[in-house]
Structures are given as C-alpha cells and as structure tokens.
Amino acid sequence: MTLDIDHLQTWIGREQIDSETLSPTLVRQFNATFDRRSDTDQGGKAPLLIHLCLAQPIAPMSELGRDGHPALGGFLPPVPLPRRMWAGGAFTFHGDIRIGDEVTRHSKITDVQLKEGRSGALCFVTVQHEVTSDGRHVLSERQDIVYRDIPAAAPGKPKADPAPATTGEHSRTVTPHPTLLFRYSALTFNGHRIHYDKPFCIEDEGYPGLVVHGPMQATMLCQMAADLHGATPARFRFRSLSPIFDDADFTVNAEPHDTGLRLWTAKVGGPLAMEAFAEW
Template sequence: MDLDIERLKGWIGREEASGEALTPALVARFNATFDRTSPSELGAIAPMLIHFCLGQPAVPTADLGPDGHPARGGFLPPVPLPRRMWAGGVLEVFEPIRIGGYVSRRSVIEDVSVKQGRSGTLCFVTLRHHVDCDGQHALTERQDIVYHDAPAPSESDASGTPHPAPEGAHRVQLTVAEPLLFRYSALTFNGHRIHYDSPYARTEELYPGLVIHGPLQATMLCQYAANLRGAAPRHFSFRSLAPIFGPGEMILHATPNGDAWKLWTSQPHGPISMEATAEW
C-alpha cells in the first residue's frame, strides 16, 4: 500500500496532555490483576509501570473504530493500515511515582516513518511521554507504535518453524487466562478487541488466538527484574519480536549481563516474543 507519508509527517510535533490521581483502589486492582502484593497506603511507592494505566484517553464508545481503538486522525496520525501494535519502548526513571499523587503526562509525536518488511508495508509512529507526579519529573518514556497490513488467509496459516527461545538463567512459567487479559484491558482502558474478543481476533484479524498485550508482557518482565535484583530498574527497554497468544502458558526468562539483566518472554517451545533490558 502506498502511504501519503508527507501528510502523515504533518502530525510530528503534535502534543496531548492528560492526568489522573493514582488512588489506592487502582493499585489494589493492579496488584489483584497480577496476583502480587505491595504497599498500598498513601505516599507509598507505586508498582512499576502502573503509569500505563493512568490518563488514558476516555473516548466515547460511539467514537471507537471497528477494532475497538479510537477512530484515527485525532492525536495519532490516520495511518490507513488495518493492524496497530505497541512495538516497544524505552523508560528512564528519575523519581518513583507515589500512591495518592497526581500523575500528569505530556505526549509528543516525535517521528513517523515507513518501511517495507516481509509482511508488507510498516508505518512506525514514535511518541515521547513526559510523566510527572505531583509536579516532580518521574520518568520519560519513548513509545513505538507500528501499523501494518493484515495477512491474506493463506499467509496467516503459514506458521513456519521459528527457532525456540533459549532458556534464561532464571525462568518462571505463568498461566495467562482470559480474565487476566480482560482485566488488563480494563485497567488500561484499552478497547482493542484482539485482547479479549476471540471471535474478532480469529476471524477479522486472522490471529490464532487472543493477543497478549505488549505492555502487559513488559510489566511482567520489569517486575521480574525488580524481584530478582531486589530493586526497581532505573532504565528499562523492551521490543516486541513476535505476537504471543493466549489463553495459555507464558515463560519469563532472565539472565544477568554485566550490570544489566537481559529478559525475554516466550511460550513453551515457542520463539522469543518480547525482549527487554533492565539496568540500575
């Protein structure tokens, strides 16, 4: 597909601001979703990457597209490719977000680019989020979004034989069930139907099952790194390499690499889905 890249680049520099107080109730729902515990009193340090759940656009249901995303052409450019995925990100943490604080986010579109991949045309949109908590700069995040073509039915059935992921020095196997996917979609106010609507995911976007959210995988890897090291990382980057589908089993892998940790996700006997690096 030929894209009007010059028109899409006209969105570079656009900004959007949002904000929300981080309540103990939201922290409790976040921890319940991930089967974890942490302090929940006012002033306590919040779980890492909970900011993914804050200040999300409250678009009326009538204004959603058929895939459950907000209709295109608002803050994000109107890329005319059917599939949209969170491809990766980089976080630099300066101060912790604290429970009870008001978390504000200023988002800027930094770049729009087009590439040709094995699956066809790819359009990358790069955002930069500046996140503050009660007026103190908490973190900076780069978010990479990729739009791409949907495969033809014959292509969607050609699975090939990808190399299985290596085993990490540390690993834990988790069950990713439909309630986890639904709850995380609700926490992040993410209406994308590929994460909770199995008939849509299979028949409209031609996936073999529900797609496990990229930020959900990133959150699990970041929490795993913090548990192994005993401290929250100050720098965390992640990149999606392949979709991972649920419901089913997912493995978190981690291996120390000098002062950093290399982490990745996979399904049993499957390829690497997401790779990440945590640094302190």
C-alpha cells in the same frame, strides 16, 4: 495501499497532556491482576509501570474504530493500516510515583516513518512521554507504535517454525487466562478487541486466539528485573518480536547481561516474543 507519508509526518510535534490521580483502589486492582503485594496507603510507593494504567485515552463509543481503538486521527496520525500494535519502547526512571499523587503525562509525537516489511508496508510512530507525580519528574518513556496490514495467506509451503527460545537462569510460567487479559484491558481502559473478543481475533484478524498485551508483558519483565536486583532499574528497554496468544502458557525469563539483565517472554516451546534489557 498507498500511504501519504508527507501528510502523516505533519503530526510530528503534536502534543497532548493528560492527568489522573493514582488511587489506592487502582493499586489494589493492579496488584490483584499481577498477583503481587505492595504498599496501598496514601503516600506509598506505587508499583512499577502502573503509569501505563493512568490518564489513558478516553473516546466515546461513537468514536471507536472497527477494532475497538479510537478512530483514526486525533492525537495519533490517521495511518490507514488496520493493525496497530506496541512495537517496543524504553523507560528511564527518575523517581517514584506516590499513591494519591496527581500523575501527569505530557506526550509528544517525535517521528513517523514508513518502511517495507515482509508482509508489506509498516508505519512506525514514535511518541515521547514525560511523566510527573505531584509535579516531580519521575519517568521518561519512548513508545514505538507500528501499523501494518493484515497479511494475505502465502501460497506454497508454509514457513518453518522459528527456533524455540531458551529458558532463562530465572524463569516462571504464566497462563494467559482470558480473565487476566480482560483485567489488564480494564485497568488500561483499552478497548482493542484483540485482547478479549476471540471471534474477532480468529475471524477478522486471522489470529489463533486472544493476543497477550505488549504492555502487560513489559510490566512482568520489569517487575522480574526489580525483584531480582532488589531495586528499580535506572533504564529499561524492550522490543516485541512476535505475538503471544491465549492458546498456550508463556514464560517470563531473565539472565545476567553486561551491566544488568537480559529478559524475555516466549510461548512454551515457542520463539522469543518480547526481549528486554534492564540496567542500574
């Protein structure tokens, strides 16, 4: 497939602004999904990374693509590759989102790059988000999105399984139950079928099961970092290395690293899935 990278790069500089009021109900739903407790009263401090559930794209059913995402074009460039996933990102925390505040996300496409991977063409789109809460600048986020083709089955001997990830000094096990994935999709108004439609995952995408959300993994890692340190990180960055599916439990891990923590997720007995670093 030929990609017109010059055309796609005309999307650089495109901006979008969305707002939503953070309700106590959404906070309770968020906490229930992650089995956590926090303040749910008006004016209380909001849970970490709940902004990922606010002011998300809303497209009519008639404007969705085959995978449940909004169809190509619009704010994001029309990359003609079927798989779209979160490749990674970074957060810089400037303040707290407060329950009852109007949360506004100002998004801007800052880069579009075409690269060649082992499975073919990869198109990376970088989006910068600036988030305010009742007019206060509370968060800067860089979001890295990758588009890729569905790889064809390689002939010959299968590749050797990658080495399993180590277990962290701090570790807990998570069962990726379909209800957990469904709830997070609902919180983020994410129609991507890879997270709830198992026949689509297996028959159309060639996956062994439902895909665990990258943003949900990042949220679990950031929560662990804040819990262990007793405070919100100043900076948190992460990258996705391999997918996790609902066919096995996965672990959330942490260990000391330089000026903060190194954190990661991995399928039990499997390789690194997401790696993150938190600093204070």
